[in-house]
Amino acid sequence: MSDSRPIGVFDSGLGGLTVVRELFRLMPGERIIYLGDTARCPYGGRSEETIRLFGIEDAQFLMDQDIKMLIVACNTVSSVALEHIEQRMKDIPVIGVVLPGARAAVLRTAERKIGVIGTVATVRTGSYARAIGKIDPSIKVFGKACPLFVPLVEEGMTDNDITRLAAQHYLYEMIDLGVDCIILGCTHYPLLMEVIQGTVGTRIQLLDSALWTAKEAQDILTAMNALSPYNNGGLEASRFLVTDLTLHFEEQAEAFLGNTIPSIERILLEDLVQ
Amino acid sequence: MSDSRPIGVFDSGLGGLTVVRELFRLMPGERIIYLGDTARCPYGGRSEETIRLFGIEDAQFLMDQDIKMLIVACNTVSSVALEHIEQRMKDIPVIGVVLPGARAAVLRTAERKIGVIGTVATVRTGSYARAIGKIDPSIKVFGKACPLFVPLVEEGMTDNDITRLAAQHYLYEMIDLGVDCIILGCTHYPLLMEVIQGTVGTRIQLLDSALWTAKEAQDILTAMNALSPYNNGGLEASRFLVTDLTLHFEEQAEAFLGNTIPSIERILLEDLVQ
Numbered sequence: 001m002s003d004s005r006p007i008g009v010f011d012s013g014l015g016g017l018t019v020v021r022e023l024f025r026l027m028p029g030e031r032i033i034y035l036g037d038t039a040r041c042p043y044g045g046r047s048e049e050t051i052r053l054f055g056i057e058d059a060q061f062l063m064d065q066d067i068k069m070l071i072v073a074c075n076t077v078s079s080v081a082l083e084h085i086e087q088r089m090k091d092i093p094v095i096g097v098v099l100p101g102a103r104a105a106v107l108r109t110a111e112r113k114i115g116v117i118g119t120v121a122t123v124r125t126g127s128y129a130r131a132i133g134k135i136d137p138s139i140k141v142f143g144k145a146c147p148l149f150v151p152l153v154e155e156g157m158t159d160n161d162i163t164r165l166a167a168q169h170y171l172y173e174m175i176d177l178g179v180d181c182i183i184l185g186c187t188h189y190p191l192l193m194e195v196i197q198g199t200v201g202t203r204i205q206l207l208d209s210a211l212w213t214a215k216e217a218q219d220i221l222t223a224m225n226a227l228s229p230y231n232n233g234g235l236e237a238s239r240f241l242v243t244d245l246t247l248h249f250e251e252q253a254e255a256f257l258g259n260t261i262p263s264i265e266r267i268l269l270e271d272l273v274q
Numbered sequence: 275m276s277d278s279r280p281i282g283v284f285d286s287g288l289g290g291l292t293v294v295r296e297l298f299r300l301m302p303g304e305r306i307i308y309l310g311d312t313a314r315c316p317y318g319g320r321s322e323e324t325i326r327l328f329g330i331e332d333a334q335f336l337m338d339q340d341i342k343m344l345i346v347a348c349n350t351v352s353s354v355a356l357e358h359i360e361q362r363m364k365d366i367p368v369i370g371v372v373l374p375g376a377r378a379a380v381l382r383t384a385e386r387k388i389g390v391i392g393t394v395a396t397v398r399t400g401s402y403a404r405a406i407g408k409i410d411p412s413i414k415v416f417g418k419a420c421p422l423f424v425p426l427v428e429e430g431m432t433d434n435d436i437t438r439l440a441a442q443h444y445l446y447e448m449i450d451l452g453v454d455c456i457i458l459g460c461t462h463y464p465l466l467m468e469v470i471q472g473t474v475g476t477r478i479q480l481l482d483s484a485l486w487t488a489k490e491a492q493d494i495l496t497a498m499n500a501l502s503p504y505n506n507g508g509l510e511a512s513r514f515l516v517t518d519l520t521l522h523f524e525e526q527a528e529a530f531l532g533n534t535i536p537s538i539e540r541i542l543l544e545d546l547v548q
Binding site: 121 | 312313314319320321323324327394395398421422424425426428429431434435436439440443517518519520521543544547
């Protein structure tokens with residue numbers, strides 16, 4: 001048995017392309033349909049009600065495209081609205097980025113102290129702490145919102161003095177707290193990996209949820225016998241949709257995807273709003 | 275003759291409250307109806323097409339509230355979409371923030387070199403340079419986008435090392451260019467006045483468009499005999515509407531308004547989207 005339908009992936013913007021990159025590394029034969037809500041990003045500072053609304057709209061749009069699996073590649077939506085989305089999409093598996101990242105961190109912490117960095121909304125919900133607590137309640141979790149990291153990445157400032165100073169401002173307290181793992185709880189943060197590692201030192205391991213989310217998707221599709229039968233999947237066979245063709249979107253997409261994006265289609269916000 | 279209808283003011287978020295503050299200082303008897311599109315802010319990095327669409331939606335919503343004047347208190351929308359909005363609102367005066375700021379700078383520059391700082395969209399359109407060029411084509415205008423300033427203000431970092439380093443990064447080139455006036459072409463920037471002045475030195479004058487926009491509104495209403503007949507205007511008699519009750523909106527509103535906001539009503543994005 002096999003399933004030739006595409007995998008749906010969405011994020012508030014282009015950051016979720018880090019998950020797409022890992023999906024292609026593990027399953028080069030799959031087709032992806034990606035949605036980035038670039039007309040309304042970033043979601044991370046909005047109210048939970050609005051994040052839920054936007055997340056459900058994004059998910060419903062992809063559901064209407066006949067996908068076999070939905071990946072919520074946005075930490076903010078995964079933290080605030082994953083259950084609401086799962087309730088509405090009963091027919092196909094729905095994966096968020098929080099649980100795979102939490103599992104990977106639990107397997108790696110020797111000190112039993114994990115740090116989580118992300119947007120204001122992600123950290124405020126305590127979603128990673130809850131996910132980790134369900135696996136091992138004895139592990140301590142420390143969250144820290146780093147709201148400047150997204151605009152720094154969006155401006156291409158992945159390695160300069162301002163970024164290093166911001167990293168020190170946010171992360172020195174993580175060192176003092178004695179964590180030995182930090183989950184990068186936002187799809188933008190892998191692009192700051194070098195600056196973050198340089199700030200916290202090599203004793204602390206950084207965990208990028210994107211890789212673990214892609215692994216979970218592979219495990220589920222394998223268990224369901226739902227991998228694609230084709231060998232003609234990959235970038236060229238996939239679709240990339242955004243709600244706004246923002247300035248520099250091609251360079252930004254390339255930075256997240258690690259590859260030139262073949263083409264981006266713009267959809268109207270009206271097609272999303274219910 | 276007089277006109278008791280309110281003045282409509284909108285911005286992508288809460289920054290436009292700096293204009294409201296100045297309106298109340300000059301015309302304490304007026305009532306304001308303010309709209310902040312906090313579910314979709316910031317506009318500054320989006321495409322011109324999307325900024326036009328959002329700006330027209332915001333303007334139309336206020337028009338439907340029976341206002342006597344519309345103030346576009348958003349530099350990005352004023353730069354990209356003012357003409358489109360004026361074409362649709364033929365019955366009442368429409369004021370943007372660009373022209374009043376440009377006029378004030380022209381009257382003040384001795385060196386005939388003016389700097390303009392703002393969002394990516396504001397600077398890219400060259401709206402201030404065009405407005406200044408129409409008044410005096412011999413004046414040189416230098417624009418610089420400062421995309422980190424909005425998130426720095428939103429995080430309350432109006433006076434720390436990161437903000438000072440960002441200010442140096444963006445503004446040292448203005449000093450080298452020999453400008454003697456810098457227009458703060460974004461409603462968030464007045465909150466960074468001290469850091470910016472400290473960076474560029476006291477030889478350079480900073481111009482906040484908010485004050486000059488309020489003066490223009492007063493001039494027009496006076497000329498039209500359309501000032502409010504009441505003495506019971508002001509904050510308590512005004513309405514403040516947002517599309518999302520984002521985190522910390524009360525503190526942020528207070529920072530921009532310079533006063534406690536009496537109440538904020540949330541409207542649904544569906545009421546705005548046409």
